[in-house]
Structure formats: C-alpha cells, structure tokens
Amino acid sequence: MSLALWPATASEQAAHIDGLFTGLLVVTGLILLLVAGLLLLFCIRYRRGTQAKRGDLPEFLRRDVELGWTAATLFLALFLFWWAGTLELRASMAPPEALEIHVVAKQWMWKARHPNGAREIDALHVPRGEAVRLVMTSQDVIHSFYVPAFRVKQDVLPGRFTEMWFRPTRTGEYRLFCAEFCGTQHSRMGGMVTVMEPEDYASWAAAQPQEQDxxxxxxxxxxxxxxxxxxxxxxxxxxxxxxxxxxxxxxxxxxxxxxxxxxxxxxxxxxxxxxxxxxxxxxxxxxxxxxxxxxxxxxxxxxxxxxxxxxx
Ligand code: CUA
CATH class of the missing domain: 1.10.760.10 (Cytochrome c-like domain)
Structure with missing residues (x-):
C-alpha cells in the first residue's frame, strides 16, 4: 500500500527507498519540532522584563547533557548515513544473473535492445521478479532514464555507458520519462515500461523480429x-x-x-x-x-x- 501522493510501488528498491524517505521525514520532522519547541520555550521564558537570568538556565543545558545530545546527534547522523549508504550500494550493484538490456537515447526517443535481439522504441518490456540491468548510452545529448514507479533514475550520456538495475515486483504499465532537459521535445520524450509475468515476457521476446546477431x-x-x-x-x-x-x-x-x-x-x-x-x-x-x-x-x-x- 502506498500513499496516493506517491507513484505506484513496482520494484524491490521502491519499497526500500520509500522507507528511507519516510525515515528521513520522521527524523527531520522530530528535530524540527524539538528545535521550534525550544525556541518558543526560550522566547517566553527569557522575554524582556522577566526575572529569569542566564545563571538559572535549565538543568538540561549543563555540560554533560550537552555532550550527551551532541553524541546522540552524531550517532543519529551516522545511522542515517549507513542506512542511505547501504541502499545506495545495493542500488549500484546489479546481481550477476541480471537480464541485460541495452538502451540508446536520442532526441527524442528511447531505443531498447533485448538479449535475444528484440528491439523496441519508447517501450520496455521486462519480466516480473527478475533483475534487469540497463546498459545505456546516448547518441546526442544528455538524457536521463526515469521510472518513478521503480524509484530509479540514471543519466544517459553521449560517449559513455551508464548502468542501472531494478527488479520489478508488480505486473502492469508504468510511465518512463526523460528527466534531463534535452531540447524542445524533452517533455514528450518518454514511453511505457510493461512488467509481464516471466512466461509472458519470454513469449513476447520470442515473437519479436530477430534481426541481429x-x-x-x-x-x-x-x-x-x-x-x-x-x-x-x-x-x-x-x-x-x-x-x-x-x-x-x-x-x-x-x-x-x-x-x-x-x-x-x-x-x-x-x-x-x-x-x-x-x-x-x-x-x-x-x-x-x-x-x-x-x-x-x-x-x-x-x-x-x-x-x-x-x-x-
Ligand atoms: Cu531526453 Cu530530456
């Protein structure tokens, strides 16, 4: 289940990334409340004309307590770093058995070639439950391959190969966008990613014209x-x-x-x-x-x- 505000959750990474996003939102939200609350408290307590002086600062501001929350903040930051870091690491390493699909971007279309030679334009068919690795390059300018439902986005550069992988978890059709401004038709550069059951994908791929060795x-x-x-x-x-x-x-x-x-x-x-x-x-x-x-x-x-x- 996902919030209506969010795109569909259709890949293994998507759930993890949403978890991290929610975690960051909660942590930063709590810190915001704490800081704003203290600010308000001090504004009232030390307002002009009151008897409170610096000498009677609350207990919890003493040095050992201050050291304590410095350390707590440090560990919190390190924990968030570890959380995001392990996710990023996992997102950057495709499993060796991943299905390899080549993608070439050009103004203004996406061209894909499957392992058996099947080709398609502005569409990408992938099997559910299997790791898919995209090896991408551009024929002209920088584009960016973006599938919100998978929570993946990767720049596609001329003169270089960039890679990205995902494991789709739900069959269906998901929008593909170009997320890097690449010219007048940039906003129209996109397509559909279709996640199929592995058997359906196999028969789909076999039915495509096999032109290339x-x-x-x-x-x-x-x-x-x-x-x-x-x-x-x-x-x-x-x-x-x-x-x-x-x-x-x-x-x-x-x-x-x-x-x-x-x-x-x-x-x-x-x-x-x-x-x-x-x-x-x-x-x-x-x-x-x-x-x-x-x-x-x-x-x-x-x-x-x-x-x-x-x-x-
Ligand atoms: Cu291609 Cu924007």
Missing part, C-alpha cells in the same frame, strides 16, 4: 578494422589478448586495477592511451571517429562473447 557483426567489424592484426594470440605485435578479458580485473600501467566491463572496453577503443594495460606499450591508435555508437555496441558485444573462450 550483434556479436557476429562485431566480429566482422573486428576483422574489418584490423583489430585482429594486433590482438590475435599469434600476432607479432605485443598486444593484450582479448579472449576472456570481459569481466576480468586488469592491472594498468599507472598502478590502478580496473574491471574490464563494457564501459572499460568501450573507453579502450575510443581512448586507448588513457588506460594502458601494465606491461604493454601505448601504441594502439584511437578509433574515435572511425566507429559510431552502433559499431561500439557490436564490438563490445563481440568482446563479451569471447568470455567463455578463456580456457582454451
């Missing part, structure tokens, strides 16, 4: 761009072998260690000089300008598909 197209591009010339295991050029790289921790020349996720792979194609792998010469040229957003998705999908071949 993204990893296959990525492999063709990988060859056409000449990537294989250096990155093939047998190549004379000393370049990192990409089999099984996806998801692995990579040590960089500057001492950092990063996970080779989609964003890292994408950046490595566009800005190879930025995150040079330890032990390798910074000789790879940038492919920015040579590949577009769709090509990057194909290439990254291909690299991801090499995951299982690490053992060979």
């Amino acid at each position: 993204l990893p296959g197209e990525g492999e063709a591009l990988f060859t056409a761009l000449g990537c294989a010339g250096c990155h093939a295991p047998a190549s004379a050029v000393h370049a990192p072998v990409l089999q099984g790289v996806y998801g692995r921790m990579v040590h960089l020349a500057d001492g950092r260690t990063v996970r080779a996720d989609q964003a890292y792979l994408r950046d490595s194609i566009l800005q190879p000089q930025r995150d040079v792998v330890a032990g390798y010469a910074p000789i790879m040229p940038s492919f920015a300008g040579l590949v577009d957003e769709a090509d990057l998705q194909r290439l990254v999908a291909y690299l991801q598909s090499l995951r299982g071949e690490a053992a060979r």
Whole structure:
C-alpha cells in the first residue's frame, strides 16, 4: 500500500527507498519540532522584563547533557548515513544473473535492445521478479532514464555507458520519462515500461523480429578494422589478448586495477592511451571517429562473447 501522493510501488528498491524517505521525514520532522519547541520555550521564558537570568538556565543545558545530545546527534547522523549508504550500494550493484538490456537515447526517443535481439522504441518490456540491468548510452545529448514507479533514475550520456538495475515486483504499465532537459521535445520524450509475468515476457521476446546477431557483426567489424592484426594470440605485435578479458580485473600501467566491463572496453577503443594495460606499450591508435555508437555496441558485444573462450 502506498500513499496516493506517491507513484505506484513496482520494484524491490521502491519499497526500500520509500522507507528511507519516510525515515528521513520522521527524523527531520522530530528535530524540527524539538528545535521550534525550544525556541518558543526560550522566547517566553527569557522575554524582556522577566526575572529569569542566564545563571538559572535549565538543568538540561549543563555540560554533560550537552555532550550527551551532541553524541546522540552524531550517532543519529551516522545511522542515517549507513542506512542511505547501504541502499545506495545495493542500488549500484546489479546481481550477476541480471537480464541485460541495452538502451540508446536520442532526441527524442528511447531505443531498447533485448538479449535475444528484440528491439523496441519508447517501450520496455521486462519480466516480473527478475533483475534487469540497463546498459545505456546516448547518441546526442544528455538524457536521463526515469521510472518513478521503480524509484530509479540514471543519466544517459553521449560517449559513455551508464548502468542501472531494478527488479520489478508488480505486473502492469508504468510511465518512463526523460528527466534531463534535452531540447524542445524533452517533455514528450518518454514511453511505457510493461512488467509481464516471466512466461509472458519470454513469449513476447520470442515473437519479436530477430534481426541481429550483434556479436557476429562485431566480429566482422573486428576483422574489418584490423583489430585482429594486433590482438590475435599469434600476432607479432605485443598486444593484450582479448579472449576472456570481459569481466576480468586488469592491472594498468599507472598502478590502478580496473574491471574490464563494457564501459572499460568501450573507453579502450575510443581512448586507448588513457588506460594502458601494465606491461604493454601505448601504441594502439584511437578509433574515435572511425566507429559510431552502433559499431561500439557490436564490438563490445563481440568482446563479451569471447568470455567463455578463456580456457582454451
Ligand atoms: Cu531526453 Cu530530456
């Protein structure tokens, strides 16, 4: 049950976020009442013309009591920090088995691609009860993917992948908005998220036209761009072998260690000089300008598909 003022509660996170919101409201409300009450009390007690003096301040203002409430406030603040922090942490880490859907934003529409190649525009079908991870990018300006019923919102940026995940808990249709001003049609940029029972989602996805073999197209591009010339295991050029790289921790020349996720792979194609792998010469040229957003998705999908071949 939720207050009529609030949007529907249709994801696992939504209930937690509403709980935090209510908690913050109650805590801050109580503090407001306490401070306003004391203010009123002092205004009356120490008003002009009364006999009360600073010497007879109430008992509870003595030093030990003051220390006590300083500590209480500190612990209260730390508790709120912990509460919000753990929620934020959980919201930022998608479960590994999450269904991965790619979203591309452009002025002024949302395009989605499902794992089996099914595509849709200004609509998103998702299965109830399953974790859904969105990997998003923009073709032009900054947009923001916002589904109030799920209590999730994430900026979508050109030249970068951003991620977000949720687990829908109730079937139905929920509004999708763009929450970042992106041009004249910004207010109309939106759509519907449809939460279906998993069986219904499976049959829906199977019924969509299956046009694309993204990893296959990525492999063709990988060859056409000449990537294989250096990155093939047998190549004379000393370049990192990409089999099984996806998801692995990579040590960089500057001492950092990063996970080779989609964003890292994408950046490595566009800005190879930025995150040079330890032990390798910074000789790879940038492919920015040579590949577009769709090509990057194909290439990254291909690299991801090499995951299982690490053992060979
Ligand atoms: Cu897209 Cu506002």
